[in-house]
Amino acid sequence: xxxxxxxxxxxxxxxxxxxxxxxxxSSGREGPITLLVLGHGVAGVAAEAAAVAxxxxxxxxxxxxxxxxxxxxxxxxxxxxxxxxxxxxxxxxRSGREYAPRVAVxxxxxxxxxxxxxxxxxxxxxxxxxxxxxxxxETVEASGPVVVVSAKPGAFAPAAPLGAPGExxxxxxxxxxxxxxxxxxxxxxxxxxxxxxADIIVTGGRGVGNAENFARLIEPLADNLGxxxxxxxxxxxxxxxxxxEQVGQTGKTVQPGAxxxxxxxxxxQHLSGMGKxxxxxxxxxxxxxxxFKVADYGIVGDVSEIVxxxxxxxxx
Amino acid sequence: MKILTLIRQVPxxxxxxxxxxxxxxxxxxxxxxxxxxxxxxxxxxRLREAxxxxxxxxxxxxxxxxxxxxxxxxxxxxxxxxxxETEERLDAVALSKxxxxxxxxxxxxxxxxxxxxxxxxxxxxxxxxxERLGWAQLxxxxxxxxxGTALTGRHDVDDGNESFETHLPAxxxxxxxxxxxxxxxxxxxxxxxxKELRKDDLATYGAAPSLNYVSAEIQxxxxxxxxxxxxxxxxxxxxxxxxxxNEAKVIR
Ligand SMILES: Cc1cc2nc3c(=O)[nH]c(=O)nc-3n(C[C@H](O)[C@H](O)[C@H](O)COP(=O)(O)OP(=O)(O)OC[C@H]3O[C@@H](n4cnc5c(N)ncnc54)[C@H](O)[C@@H]3O)c2cc1C
Numbered sequence: 124x125x126x127x128x129x130x131x132x133x134x135x136x137x138x139x140x141x142x143x144x145x146x147x148x149s150s151g152r153e154g155p156i157t158l159l160v161l162g163h164g165v166a167g168v169a170a171e172a173a174a175v176a177x178x179x180x181x182x183x184x185x186x187x188x189x190x191x192x193x194x195x196x197x198x199x200x201x202x203x204x205x206x207x208x209x210x211x212x213x214x215x216x217r218s219g220r221e222y223a224p225r226v227a228v229x230x231x232x233x234x235x236x237x238x239x240x241x242x243x244x245x246x247x248x249x250x251x252x253x254x255x256x257x258x259x260x261e262t263v264e265a266s267g268p269v270v271v272v273s274a275k276p277g278a279f280a281p282a283a284p285l286g287a288p289g290e291x292x293x294x295x296x297x298x299x300x301x302x303x304x305x306x307x308x309x310x311x312x313x314x315x316x317x318x319x320x321a322d323i324i325v326t327g328g329r330g331v332g333n334a335e336n337f338a339r340l341i342e343p344l345a346d347n348l349g350x351x352x353x354x355x356x357x358x359x360x361x362x363x364x365x366x367x368e369q370v371g372q373t374g375k376t377v378q379p380g381a382x383x384x385x386x387x388x389x390x391x392q393h394l395s396g397m398g399k400x401x402x403x404x405x406x407x408x409x410x411x412x413x414x415f416k417v418a419d420y421g422i423v424g425d426v427s428e429i430v431x432x433x434x435x436x437x438x439x
Numbered sequence: 440m441k442i443l444t445l446i447r448q449v450p451x452x453x454x455x456x457x458x459x460x461x462x463x464x465x466x467x468x469x470x471x472x473x474x475x476x477x478x479x480x481x482x483x484x485r486l487r488e489a490x491x492x493x494x495x496x497x498x499x500x501x502x503x504x505x506x507x508x509x510x511x512x513x514x515x516x517x518x519x520x521x522x523x524e525t526e527e528r529l530d531a532v533a534l535s536k537x538x539x540x541x542x543x544x545x546x547x548x549x550x551x552x553x554x555x556x557x558x559x560x561x562x563x564x565x566x567x568x569x570e571r572l573g574w575a576q577l578x579x580x581x582x583x584x585x586x587g588t589a590l591t592g593r594h595d596v597d598d599g600n601e602s603f604e605t606h607l608p609a610x611x612x613x614x615x616x617x618x619x620x621x622x623x624x625x626x627x628x629x630x631x632x633x634k635e636l637r638k639d640d641l642a643t644y645g646a647a648p649s650l651n652y653v654s655a656e657i658q659x660x661x662x663x664x665x666x667x668x669x670x671x672x673x674x675x676x677x678x679x680x681x682x683x684x685n686e687a688k689v690i691r
Contacts, residue, residue, distance in 0.1 A: 193575070233530070234563060356615065373554070
């Protein structure tokens with residue numbers, strides 16, 4: 124079987140889960156696609172999962188009320204062994220890429236990380252993945268009785284529901300003690316579309332000038348376009364915007380239909396997080412700024428003059 | 440207590456990456472210590488400066504050029520270095536076997552390394568190593584304190600950040616925001632030349648690559664590069680919105 128570890132938040136199945144099912148279907152590997160739902164109070168998630176999977180295994184346990192890398196790895200490896208899975212797929216989210224390597228070591232399996240495509244080559248499973256800050260696309264192959272994969276968010280189209288929902292089975296697990304205690308938690312909520320889901324992203328860089336200008340220029344433009352708001356590291360370091368909005372090597376990787384970069388120089392570490400966007404738009408007062416090299420459309424000008432005009436022109 | 444800080448040598452971010460045949464060719468490319476690992480070296484030094492009694496050992500697995508990165512770590516203040524020299528490309532699952540073996544033979548209790556490698560874009564080594572050793576792991580740390588064996592701090596998670604508490608032994612991955620790595624001073628660079636840099640043999644760890652590298656390509660997306668002069672902001676803005684609406688059809 125192909126074991127897919129579902130991702131969910133706030134009692135809802137995440138888009139990443141549908142993407143992983145689609146990765147599983149495209150892998151050319153045989154056997155039923157099984158979604159594993161780990162958590163507590165996840166009946167709703169399991170029902171949503173059943174719409175796309177051949178079967179759903181539900182571990183609805185109080186010990187799993189909050190995520191922990193060791194628990195998730197232990198649970199996944201146990202089920203993979205019991206079900207003799209030949210392929211295990213985890214999300215390519217931060218947490219997914221944190222427990223997937225543990226699963227691989229437990230199963231003595233090779234690990235294809237952050238895959239953007241999957242295909243079968245004889246007995247081997249092939250993946251493409253980005254390397255060198257997303258500048259190189261590599262093809263990597265793994266073989267053996269079981270292979271662990273994490274699927275890059277946004278790389279696979281969300282799977283369509285099956286005609287008949289899959290069966291759901293409750294399972295019990297033998298879980299280790301938690302070693303890490305979480306003593307505080309702050310969730311960075313944005314009132315706008317999440318960066319991972321946004322079709323359009325408006326990002327401000329240091330050239331925006333200050334936090335007030337961000338509120339005055341970037342946010343209204345994003346609102347007019349129904350866009351998510353992004354930021355460069357320079358902006359996050361300066362404390363103008365929360366880290367949740369950072370795009371790049373150490374922030375989020377995004378691939379929207381349009382990425383609008385305002386006062387952003389286009390450093391490699393930033394490009395690494397947005398360089399695969401369908402269209403890139405840049406506004407910068409320096410015609411030589413590297414961002415123009417990767418831009419489809421651009422305006423050479425001062426953001427404080429151009430952006431108010433854009434806000435006006437984009438109002439409908 | 441012993442702390443291992445893992446470092447790798449990667450192309451400078453500004454350097455152009457090139458291929459020869461279908462593999463990445465680093466010949467002639469400026470290479471530097473991976474910035475993410477540098478935060479780990481600095482974190483180890485700061486834990487000691489904050490009172491932890493620790494011997495700090497920098498470790499690199501890779502080609503000969505890694506020596507430069509190890510020397511930099513020594514000059515930053517690390518006590519000694521171990522270089523497991525190899526031209527072989529070891530994926531994280533294989534490499535974790537080497538690191539876990541070394542951690543056991545050194546009797547280390549804390550391993551620090553960067554959250555994501557700037558060459559292979561992998562986040563897997565820390566977790567794989569923690570699993571082999573049966574240790575706790577914390578990823579994407581941006582605050583770290585050690586009190587006896589109690590490890591506390593903050594780290595980033597999928598949707599925000601968390602404060603955590605755990606105990607040694609542990610593997611911790613580091614990132615921006617944790618600290619500002621120090622520059623080695625000239626006297627320290629001189630002193631570093633006398634510090635031990637031990638060569639170790641990969642063969643003793645019994646690690647074999649678990650992946651087969653098929654090919655690499657550089658896909659440069661052709662961009663339209665349509666640049667508008669912004670001297671007349673209203674006209675430029677109207678033109679851009681028109682292009683996005685009617686040519687690219689990405690906004691309504
Ligand atoms: C290990 C590591 C990880 C990193 N990770 C990330 C990451 O995840 N994300 C990230 O973004 N960066 C990252 N960086 C930092 C990156 O190298 C750059 O420093 C950063 O992206 C620069 O941000 P910026 O473009 O906002 O600022 P700058 O580089 O300062 O650029 C500002 C731009 O604004 C233009 N400008 C100024 N005033 C105006 C104006 N009035 N109107 C129009 N244009 C104007 C300037 O011409 C300039 O091009 C990382 C660096 C390292 C070492």
